[in-house]
Amino acid sequence: MPPVVLINAVGLTPRLLEHAPRLAAVAKAGWSAPLAEVLPAVTCTAQATLLTGEPVNRHGVVANGWLFRDTNEVRFWQQSNRLIGAEPLYAAAKRRAANRGVQFRSAKLFWWFNQGADVDFSVTPKPWYGVDGNKAFDVSGTPNGLCESLKGKLGPFPFPSFWGPMAGIKCTEWIAESAAETLRLHRPDLTLAYLPHLDYEPQRRGPSGCDMAKQVKQLDNAAAPLLDEAEKCGAQVWVVSEYGHCDVETPVYLNRLLRTAGLLEVRRGPFGEQLDTFASRAFAVVDHQLAHVYVRLAEDLPRVRDLLVGLPGVAEVLVGEERAKHSLDHGRSGEIVVLSEPKAWFAYPFWLDDAKAPDYARAVAIHNKPGFDPCELFFDPKFSIPKLHAATRLLQKKLGFRTIFDLTPLDAGIVKGSHGLIAADPLDAAILIGHGPRPTGERVPMTSVKELVLGALELPE
Numbered sequence: 001m002p003p004v005v006l007i008n009a010v011g012l013t014p015r016l017l018e019h020a021p022r023l024a025a026v027a028k029a030g031w032s033a034p035l036a037e038v039l040p041a042v043t044c045t046a047q048a049t050l051l052t053g054e055p056v057n058r059h060g061v062v063a064n065g066w067l068f069r070d071t072n073e074v075r076f077w078q079q080s081n082r083l084i085g086a087e088p089l090y091a092a093a094k095r096r097a098a099n100r101g102v103q104f105r106s107a108k109l110f111w112w113f114n115q116g117a118d119v120d121f122s123v124t125p126k127p128w129y130g131v132d133g134n135k136a137f138d139v140s141g142t143p144n145g146l147c148e149s150l151k152g153k154l155g156p157f158p159f160p161s162f163w164g165p166m167a168g169i170k171c172t173e174w175i176a177e178s179a180a181e182t183l184r185l186h187r188p189d190l191t192l193a194y195l196p197h198l199d200y201e202p203q204r205r206g207p208s209g210c211d212m213a214k215q216v217k218q219l220d221n222a223a224a225p226l227l228d229e230a231e232k233c234g235a236q237v238w239v240v241s242e243y244g245h246c247d248v249e250t251p252v253y254l255n256r257l258l259r260t261a262g263l264l265e266v267r268r269g270p271f272g273e274q275l276d277t278f279a280s281r282a283f284a285v286v287d288h289q290l291a292h293v294y295v296r297l298a299e300d301l302p303r304v305r306d307l308l309v310g311l312p313g314v315a316e317v318l319v320g321e322e323r324a325k326h327s328l329d330h331g332r333s334g335e336i337v338v339l340s341e342p343k344a345w346f347a348y349p350f351w352l353d354d355a356k357a358p359d360y361a362r363a364v365a366i367h368n369k370p371g372f373d374p375c376e377l378f379f380d381p382k383f384s385i386p387k388l389h390a391a392t393r394l395l396q397k398k399l400g401f402r403t404i405f406d407l408t409p410l411d412a413g414i415v416k417g418s419h420g421l422i423a424a425d426p427l428d429a430a431i432l433i434g435h436g437p438r439p440t441g442e443r444v445p446m447t448s449v450k451e452l453v454l455g456a457l458e459l460p461e
Contacts, residue, residue, distance in 0.1 A: 033443070100459075120186075
């Protein structure tokens with residue numbers, strides 16, 4: 001069985017490939033093609049589609065977060081592999097290999113839905129949370145000792161560079177080196193590595209607002225240790241991405257509209273206003289350029305639809321069975337699905353007065369917010385020396401004081417890049433770099449990647 005390394009180079013597109021000489025060389029040795037993205041074109045949905053080969057209404061990962069109806073809680077960035085409602089690539093490969101009497105081993109490094117995945121080696125970001133509200137950054141994985149071994153060789157995972165105002169190249173370098181080390185020591189048959197570097201500056205500044213050639217070259221350089229180790233062990237390298245980025249100009253506040261219409265309710269308390277999902281008749285869980293609007297009463301659907309259709313920045317409103325147009329007719333989806341205009345995106349705030357914003361709004365708090373918040377990629381401009389303010393907060397924390405790292409701006413207009421819609425131009429779409437016969441068609445369906453990789457592993461059904 002020939003080993004395969006599958007790199008997820010988030011944000012890489014056919015247009016950008018020329019700036020990545022090492023990855024372009026992989027494409028030259030095989031082929032590259034634009035991928036037909038899924039809606040929403042966001043991390044968790046794209047990865048679930050790539051891994052399972054199924055549309056969204058089959059695997060059920062309708063966004064990076066959604067309303068968990070049994071508890072009526074909005075949760076983002078969940079890691080359980082059990083949330084994927086179809087058989088993922090590594091489980092299918094192990095099953096098919098076992099049917100042939102062949103041992104199969106796989107490694108999953110920083111791809112999402114990592115906890116409980118049927119893989120032999122895994123590493124994923126997982127902080128420790130203390131009962132007093134304290135948090136310590138770390139990674140988690142299997143088997144026992146793997147993460148400790150990697151940290152012993154590479155140092156601690158640079159968590160602040162993975163997300164937040166200091167997000168940048170360091171985490172991608174660490175992940176690539178950890179994948180190379182795993183490949184060198186354990187020689188898995190399939191190695192999945194997630195390299196997130198291109199997900200930062202294009203969201204902050206927009207693709208036209210940053211030096212994309214420089215960003216892509218940094219990604220390419222970071223991937224070098226993994227590409228070198230793959231060459232040493234004779235592994236075939238495949239590359240995918242999840243989406244390309246686009247410039248945006250307009251944040252759209254669906255929840256503020258629903259609140260002023262009397263449909264969204266809040267609970268007022270000592271930590272600012274909180275979204276009350278039980279009392280609300282309708283609220284939006286937003287994720288870049290797509291939103292799931294959960295409507296409690298069927299009688300409210302026409303009214304909510306009419307409100308949303310008339311809102312500037314909204315391109316499409318799908319109710320009930322209409323969601324099947326984009327394979328979003330799933331129980332986790334909102335009763336209404338909303339798509340933005342290409343230059344717009346959906347911001348989560350539901351408060352009408354910043355003085356009453358919840359305490360988490362001004363912090364990097366991905367598990368607290370009922371929607372995705374790209375403002376977390378910025379230091380609040382009100383701080384003349386933001387890193388000094390951050391250092392002060394860190395000192396307070398180390399001295400035992402309860403404190404909030406209140407560095408996140410509330411003005412969504414600061415965000416200049418987004419994703420989530422299907423790219424109009426194939427050159428700006430997600431990319432697939434593979435080997436062997438190239439699939440037909442201008443764009444390769446994202447649902448076909450699983451079987452293509454299983455073919456490269458010589459494990460057809």
